[in-house]
Amino acid sequence: MPLVEKLLILATAAQVLLTMGILVWMGMERVPRVARGEIAVADIAVNRDAYPLRARLLSNNFDNQFQLPTLFYVAVLLALWFGGVGWVDVILAWAFVLLRYIHAGVHVTSNQIFQRFAAYCSGLVVLALLWVWLVLRIVLAPSI
Template identity: 65%
Template sequence: MPLTTKLLILALAAQVLLTIIVLILMGRERIPRVMSGEVDIKDIAVERTAYPLKARLLSNCFDNQFQLPVLFYVAVLLTLWAGTVSWLELLLAWAFVALRYAHAAIHITTNRLEHRFATYTAGLAVLCALWLWLVLRLVVLSPGI
């Protein structure tokens, strides 16, 4: 397996790891509050407003891992399916993952909206570039695939 393919799979794994890390942090914040009775389970059956702010931030951050990253996963799988991974795809994939980690860190710490929005938008731009390149490479430049 070529190095670029291995590194792309590692980028995919790093994004999955981020989702798992946020899930664990969210569980560590939520479960003790329910177990201690601080948060009544009936108050969280439908919505999360009964949780303290930190738990809600983690929950929102976790939900966010199933928005743009889904398009990233499809792009990576499409790249792997195509059989060759270019350095440009690799660079864009790792840039997206790095921006997702930055976005998550902002989301669950300071939650400064202007910083969070900037990293989200940068990640979206990188993801759009990745998709644009993939379509160009797979449809226009290599129509035989």
């Protein structure tokens, strides 16, 4: 397997790691509170309002990991399926993942809306560029 394909898979793994890390952190914030009886199960059965702020931020960020990153995963799978992965794919993929880490970091700590929005929009632009590059590369590829 070429190095660029391995690096693309590693970028995907880094995004998965972010999602799993947020999930574990969210569990560490939520489960002990429910287990100690600080939060009644009935109070969280329908919404998250009974959780403290940090747990709600983590939950919102976890949900967010299934929005733009879903389009990222599809792009990576298509890139690997059609072949011809190059450094542009790798750089855009890693840039997207880095911006997702920045977005998550802001989201679950200071939650500064303008910083979070800037990271989100930057990631969206990079993801759009990845998709444009991917589609052009596949459509303009010579036929076999």
